[in-house]
Amino acid sequence: MIHTDVFAKLLRVLETIQARVSTSTRLSLGAAASVVALTLVLRYLTAKQPKLITDYAKVARKVNEDGAEFDEWDFIIVGGATFLIPQTRLGTAGCVLASRLSEDPNLRVLLIEAGGSSKNVMPSKTPAAFAKLMRSPWDYYLYTEPQQHAGNKKKFWPRAKLLGGCSAMNAMIAQYGAPSDFDEWAEIAGDQSWSWNNFSKHVVHFSLLLTFDNSVAQKYTPDPRFPHVDPLLRGADGPVEIGYSTHIWPGCKAFIEASINAGIPFSPDFCTTKGTKGTNKARFYRLTYIDSKSTRVSTESAYLTDDVLIRPNLKVVTHARVSKVLFDTSSGTPRATGVEFASKSHVNKVGPKFRARATKEVIVSGGSIHSPQILMLSGIGPATHLLHHNIPVVLDAPSVGANLMDHPSVNLRFREKTGTTFHHFTPHNLNTARLLMRDLLRYQLWGTGPLASNVGESVAFFRSDDQVLFPSAEYNNDLEDANSGPDAPDLEIIMCASAVHSHNIPLSPKLQAYQMIIILLRPTSKGSLLLKSADPWDDPLMDPSYLETKHDIDVLIRGVRAAFKIAHTAPMTSVTDVNASHHPELDHHFSSLSDAELADVIRDRVETVYHPIGTCSMGAGGVVDSELRVKGTQGLRVCDASVFPKLVSGHPAGAVIAAAEMLADIIKAHYA
Structure with a gap:
């Protein structure tokens, strides 16, 4: 099919x-x-079919009435799939770890994934089609608990059920935050390995910076459209390709110039060693994870290549959900010895349970949602909560599931008067059908046209205390500073060539509109994740506690004001139809709203931008130590966005991959 x-x-x-x-x-x-x-x-x-395993008897033994039998591996990695869309990515790290650890032929590695391969899933491969994965069989289709401070609404959280995790579903943004973000992590973790000066070498390993090196995993293809980007600051020999889309919507070019005219200085490249330095700096012309054929680059396509999958010491199991980690508690300190997993049919019938043994370590890479869920189902979590669900307590770990944080976002929608948006992606008449047919042909034959775009082609990063954008004469500049450093931004605006109500729910089909996504990069609100039941097939209870603090509302208000200003600054005035102020699906009237009225709109409309983190965080009082070992256990680690103690002031996919590269180096050195 x-x-x-x-x-x-x-x-x-x-x-x-x-x-x-x-x-x-x-x-x-x-x-x-x-x-x-x-x-x-x-x-x-x-297309070559990936060599993946769905016959679990090839890698594990079926659990029978007399007990468990095992097949044996050195390392078992849980969750090569599902940090957002867009956006951390449940298990993006798993593919990296499986590839890097199996480079040593003496290490036997088993990767267990709840979804399947994304390599032949067209909406995943096609950059502009990523929203088609939402609410599809490739999506976990999660919802938060009702948000007390955000209209008491449940918020949709799309999460990819595919190898490569949300790197197979997100908007492909190749950006990783500010250098001071990682210095902050190092302080929290008590380990300078996480400081930017040290952690950046692992960032080099996958995509983002520095010079040519035998260990560099980045492939950067110089683009004549962007002469200000220095190719000597790019790697050349690794698996993760980054570059620019072959298509750039004219409105995104106008957005860049209007942002500059509004007071945000231009910077052509936010993926260098300089990071996001400069209080007023903005970053435009978004680099994306895309190859020379205009196809998405996920961690599956980059790290689990045909050459990697034929390694005799690596096996990748798909469509299997790990129900728990198994432990030996005879020595007093729980030691992870393996995992139990099963599959579920299309008629919701759970298949037989299988178990596999890990002689060295189990690494949980299920992401910020499923990693804490797996730990709690295994008996590691808040003891009172586990006992409430009749789960035997292996280790009382109150921090499991705590510290849930996410980047909240608000869409701002305007009528577009040039008639060049991507609204024909939802065809409704003969003309839009012709346009979509044209774009399908262009993309399938040559890898060009709007379908090669990731829809949001340009961005701006800035600070809410920027005196140029928010002068003291108009704004009360006594905001709490939640940034990791003076050079780190706390707001981002993504310019998009189409508009939606929420995620992939389109506006009226005849409405030509664009949108700006305003993102709060450094929220102070924190939530939690708990089990709904002891059934591993039940989704957990997710409460990010959006907009709990006044700080978060105040900063988002400023972000919306800045976006509105840019939309009405030349040359965006040639794109924005200012005469459409009364259309019920558009937001041209926002300039007339008071801060209190705008706060009500934000609370009603706030959504995820697909970046939950922190539910297995490192640091004092956290779940894991600085080498991502689960405290109080042996042979068990967590590696994904759940270990991040704070949100980066940008997009976390790159940091997830770098963390996996770092952990692979640590493990290989330990077992050398």
Whole structure:
């Protein structure tokens, strides 16, 4: 089966409108559709199928009435899939660890993933189609608990159920935060290995900076459109390719110039050793995880290549959920000895349980949602909470599930008057169907056009205490400073070539609109994650406690004001239709709202930008130590965004990959 919601929707639209058009038009559309379909079929049939395992008896033993039997591995990595979309990525680290650890032929590695491969999932491979994965079979389809400080609404949290985790589903933003973010982590962890000067060498390993080196994992392809980006600051020989989209929406160019005119200085590259230095600095022209064929680069495609998957010491199991980690408690200190896992059929029937033994370590990389859930199901967590669900307590660890933080965001929508947005991605008439058909052909044949875009092609980073954007004469500049350092931003605006109500719910089909996503990078609100039940198939209870603090509301108000200012500053005035102020789906009236009224809008509209972290955080009082070992246990580590003690002032996927690279080095050195 070829998975492409875009193509299926297009065919339905064509069927609807065919009776309204001439015979010649129907023939031309039919011929174009046939070309697209043939191209998709040929690409699917010729694509190499990844060597993944769904016959669990090949790697583990079935649990029977007499007890458990095991197949044995040195390392078992739990969760190569599902830090957001967009956005940390549940288990993005798992693929990195499996690839790096299995480089040593003497180490036997088993990776267990709840989803399947993303390599032949068209909405994942196609940059602009990532939203089609939301609320699909490739999504965990999670919702938070009702948000007490945000309209008492449950908020949708899309999480990828695919190898590569949310790196297979996010908006592909190649950015990692400010250097001072990592210096802050080092202080919290009590280990300078996490400081920027030391941690940055692991960032080099996958994509973001410095010079040519044999260990560099980044491939940067110089682009003549961006002469200010120095290719000598890019790696050249590693698996993670980054670059620019072949398509740039004109509105994104106007956004950059308008941001500069509004008072945000231009910086062509936010992925260098200088990070986000400069209190007033902005970062534009977003680098993305994309290859030379305009296909998404996930950690699966980068790290689990055909050459890696044929290693005899590596096995990758898919469509299997780990229900718990197994422990030997005979010595007093719980030692992880293996895992138990099973699958679930399409009719929700749970299959037989399997167990596999780990002679050295179990590494949980299920992300900020599933890693703490797995630990608690295994008996590691707040004792009172575990006993409430009749789970035997292996270790009383009150911090498991605590410190849940996320980047809250608010969409700001404006009518666009040039008629060039991506609204035809949801075709509703003959003309939009033709445009989508054109774009499908361009992308399938040449890797160009709007489908090669990640939709949000330019961004700005700035601070809420910027005296140019927020002068003292107009603003009370007594905000709490929640940043990691004076050079770190606390606000981001992403400029998007289309607009939605929420995530992938479109506006009215005939409405040409764009949106800006305003992101609070350094929130002070913290929530928690708890079990709903002892059933591993039940989603946990997630409460990020959005907008609990006054600080978070105040900073988001400033972000919305700044976005509105940019939208009405030249040359964005050539894009923004200022005469559409009364349309109920648009936000042109925001300038007339008081701060209190705007706060009510923000509380009602706030959403995730797919970056939950912290539920297994490191540091004093946290869950893991600085080498990501679960405190109070042996042979058990966690590696994903859940170990982050604070949010980075940017996008965390890069930091997740770097953390996995760092841990792989630590483990290989220990067992050398």
